[in-house]
Amino acid sequence: MNALDLLAEREDMISPGISACVGCNVELTLRIVMKVLGPNTVLAIPPGCMGGVGVVGWNKRSGAKVPVFFPLLDNTASMLAGIRLAYDAKGKDANIVAFAGDGATVDAGFQALSGVAERGDRIIYICYDNEGYMNTGYQRSSSTSKGSWTSTTPVSKDGHGGKRQNGKDFPMIMAMHDIPYVATASPAYVPDLIRKVEEAMKVRDGLAYIHVYNPCLTGWGIRAEESISVARLAVKTRYFPLYEARRREFRITVPVPKPLPIENFTSRIKKFSHLGPEAIADLGKLAEDRYAFLQSLCRGKDNNA
Amino acid sequence: MNEAEKEYISPVGEGLYSANTGDWRTQKPEIDQETCSRCGTCLIYCPTSSVRRADGRFIINLSFCKGCGVCAAECPNGCIAMTREAKR
Numbered sequence: 001m002n003a004l005d006l007l008a009e010r011e012d013m014i015s016p017g018i019s020a021c022v023g024c025n026v027e028l029t030l031r032i033v034m035k036v037l038g039p040n041t042v043l044a045i046p047p048g049c050m051g052g053v054g055v056v057g058w059n060k061r062s063g064a065k066v067p068v069f070f071p072l073l074d075n076t077a078s079m080l081a082g083i084r085l086a087y088d089a090k091g092k093d094a095n096i097v098a099f100a101g102d103g104a105t106v107d108a109g110f111q112a113l114s115g116v117a118e119r120g121d122r123i124i125y126i127c128y129d130n131e132g133y134m135n136t137g138y139q140r141s142s143s144t145s146k147g148s149w150t151s152t153t154p155v156s157k158d159g160h161g162g163k164r165q166n167g168k169d170f171p172m173i174m175a176m177h178d179i180p181y182v183a184t185a186s187p188a189y190v191p192d193l194i195r196k197v198e199e200a201m202k203v204r205d206g207l208a209y210i211h212v213y214n215p216c217l218t219g220w221g222i223r224a225e226e227s228i229s230v231a232r233l234a235v236k237t238r239y240f241p242l243y244e245a246r247r248r249e250f251r252i253t254v255p256v257p258k259p260l261p262i263e264n265f266t267s268r269i270k271k272f273s274h275l276g277p278e279a280i281a282d283l284g285k286l287a288e289d290r291y292a293f294l295q296s297l298c299r300g301k302d303n304n305a
Numbered sequence: 306m307n308e309a310e311k312e313y314i315s316p317v318g319e320g321l322y323s324a325n326t327g328d329w330r331t332q333k334p335e336i337d338q339e340t341c342s343r344c345g346t347c348l349i350y351c352p353t354s355s356v357r358r359a360d361g362r363f364i365i366n367l368s369f370c371k372g373c374g375v376c377a378a379e380c381p382n383g384c385i386a387m388t389r390e391a392k393r
Contacts, residue, residue, distance in 0.1 A: 004345040008358040016354065016369040017323040023373030028352040054322050061322035190349050225374035228350050 003191040010035040015063040020053045023224030025187040025231055026128045026214045030055065030099060032190060033126060034064070036197040041095040042083055043068040046076045046109065048101030050128070052135040073104045077112040077207075081121035095124060095201060102129040102143040106170045113209075117177035120206040126197075127209070130216035131167065138219040143167045146286070147279045149271040150219075159274040169290055171211040175245040181208040183244040183253075188232035192242060192253055199244070213240040221270020233265040238291045239283070243298075250297040262287060326353065330372035332387045334365055340384040347376035347385060 001009075013034035020027040030050055034041070043066055045051045055063040056070040071079040076098045084096045100109060105127040113125060132150055133139040140150040140163050147162045155161040175182040180203045183196040193212070200208035215222055215230045222230050234240040235254060239262065242254040262284035266272040272280070336347070341363065348356040348363055355370040356363055365376070377385040 004349060008345070008348055012354045014354075015321050015323045017326045019324045019326060020352070022329060022371040023375055024352055028350065031352075031354050054324060057322040059322075060319040062320075063322040065321065187350075225378040227352070227373065227375050228379055 003194050006194060007032065007035060007190075010038070011065075013037070013039065013041070013065045014055060015065075018053045018055055018063050020049065021218050021224075023217055023227040024049075025227045026050060026130065026216075027053070028227075029128055029187045029193070029212050029214060032187075032193060033097075033099065033197055034066070036194050037095045037097060037124075037201065039066060040093075041066045041097055042080075042087075044071050044076055044080055044083075044096075044098045044100075045069070046071050046098070046100050046104040047073050047135075048104055048133075049130070049135040050099055050101070074108040075112050076100050076104055076109050077116040077121075077123065077125060079112075080123045080125075081116050081119070084121055084123055096122070097124045097126065099126050099128065101134070102127060102131060102170075103133045103141045105129075106143040106168055107141050113174075114177065117174065117179045117207045117209070120179075122204065122206060124197075124200045124203075124208045125210070126212065127170070128212050128214045129170070130214045130219065132216065132219055134216045134219040138216075143170060145272075145283065147272060147275045147283065148220075149274065155274045159276070162271075162274065166286060171209070171243075172290075172294075174209045174211070175248065175250070177207075178247050179207045179209060180205055181244070181246055183210045184240065184242050185210055185212045186231050186235050186240065186242060187212065187214060188228050188235065189242060189254055196244060196253075215269070219271070221273070222268060226268060230265070230268050233260065233268065236260045237262050237265045237284075237287065239265055239287045241291055241294055243294060245297075248297075250294065252294065252298055256291075259288075259291075326369045326371050327367060330367070330370060330390050332372045332374065332389050333367060333370065334372070334374070334376050334385050334387055336363060336365060337384040337386065338362060340382055342382050342384075344381060346379050346381060350375050350379045 131144045139152045146166045153163040185193040238259040243252045
């Protein structure tokens with residue numbers, strides 16, 4: 001089934017009216033992911049944008065057509081490990097899925113997630129990385145790019161400030177846990193995203209982790225209609241490469257043989273608007289370094305473009 | 306609890322939560338069916354799943370459309386126009 005037929009024919013498992021920002025590509029990602037996963041799914045959404053917009057619901061009503069939980073920021077993965085054990089004890093099979101932001105994954109939830117990866121609990125963990133705590137007011141996270149304006153890394157009138165540290169290369173950290181499946185995805189590459197969720201559903205012997213790069217419109221300062229095009233530019237400039245790894249077997253799924261200059265990506269985003277050419281070049285160099293490292297992991301395969 | 310809900314360890318709740326996001330719209334998309342090539346890009350990228358396919362044609366259900374303009378920006382043929390909503 002191709003991507004269009006799948007999205008056109010399958011039932012939307014999320015309530016039609018959830019109050020995500022206008023044009024939010026995390027809402028798009030969640031709907032696509034849930035259409036692929038289908039009704040036999042238990043969903044956990046920790047505090048974050050998708051928890052706040054009503055997917056977990058209000059007042060005994062739920063914003064998803066599947067059982068949905070609201071775990072704490074830091075125990076999502078271990079809670080799902082428990083749900084898997086309960087389902088196993090009842091002799092039932094289901095997709096046990098987390099849909100968590102980068103704060104609940106890269107920062108606060110990392111210990112629980114790393115534990116699940118090491119123990120080999122069979123869950124699917126999807127992280128939507130919008131580089132910050134966006135639903136509480138754009139605070140920095142350890143996934144935020146260097147130089148970014150956030151409400152906790154402010155910028156002075158003469159253009160000084162912004163985050164001083166590089167963001168974690170988190171999907172690579174997860175790949176180094178030797179788990180059965182790790183992938184990065186983008187809402188601009190929908191068929192690639194769908195295939196990766198389908199691959200994650202096939203995993204039987206441990207954690208499947210998917211890291212989705214979602215530019216945040218309100219937090220980063222992007223116009224609503226540019227939601228998808230900015231996400232696409234992150235891939236085309238090699239800033240966020242799309243790849244998958246099965247127990248250290250790496251493969252780039254969307255090769256970028258001729259990357260666009262990093263300015264094409266950063267100039268569309270207000271949170272980088274104070275950065276001078278040197279700081280932008282630093283971001284470009286980091287992207288190139290990480291891409292070269294990724295290529296070295298894929299060496300010996302035919303698709304290391 | 307009905308039969309379907311008993312399948313799950315946790316109850317599903319009393320019903321579906323739904324906000325009236327169609328009220329937010331300041332501009333609305335319109336597909337020009339004459340120039341539309343039926344590629345489905347608008348359906349793939351619509352964040353609110355407001356684009357439907359019916360008899361091979363693509364139509365926009367405005368009930369929950371927030372008017373973000375992603376469909377118009379992504380349409381490869383430029384056949385989706387955004388027009389201002391009348392004041393409500």
